[in-house]
Amino acid sequence: MDKFENAAIVKKANVYFDGNVTSRTVLFEDGTKKTLGIILPGTYEFGTADKEVMEVLTGSAKVLLKGSDSWSQYEAGQSFEIPANSSFKISVEKIMDYCCSYIKE
Numbered sequence: 001m002d003k004f005e006n007a008a009i010v011k012k013a014n015v016y017f018d019g020n021v022t023s024r025t026v027l028f029e030d031g032t033k034k035t036l037g038i039i040l041p042g043t044y045e046f047g048t049a050d051k052e053v054m055e056v057l058t059g060s061a062k063v064l065l066k067g068s069d070s071w072s073q074y075e076a077g078q079s080f081e082i083p084a085n086s087s088f089k090i091s092v093e094k095i096m097d098y099c100c101s102y103i104k105e
Contacts, residue, residue, distance in 0.1 A: 004026060008027045009026055009027075014035065017042070020040040021037065021039050021044055023100070039092050039095070045090075046088060051104075057076060059095055064088060066083075066086045
C-alpha cells in the first residue's frame with residue numbers, strides 16, 4: 001500500500017540518537033498505530049513494548065534480534081518482526097526509509 005486513508009498524523013517528530021533516527025506517528029480510526037521514519041547510516045539499539053513489524057521501504061538494514069547470535073539482512077520490500085518487550089539492533093550503511101506497525105497482543 002502506497003498511502004494510508006483515514007489517518008491522523010502527530011505533528012511532533014520522534015527523534016532518536018541526536019537526529020539520526022526520526023519518525024512521525026500515524027494514528028488510525030480503529031486505534032492502530034504506525035510510524036514512518038528515516039534512519040541515517042549507523043548502528044542503533046531499540047527496545048519494544050508492543051510487537052512491531054518493520055517494513056523496509058527504501059534502502060536496506062542488518063538486524064540483530066535480542067537473543068540471536070547472527071545478523072539478518074533486509075532489503076526494500078521486506079519486513080521483519082520484533083517481539084513485544086524485547087530489543088533489537090539495526091545497522092544501516094545508506095539512508096533507510098521504513099514503516100513500523102505496532103501490534104497489540
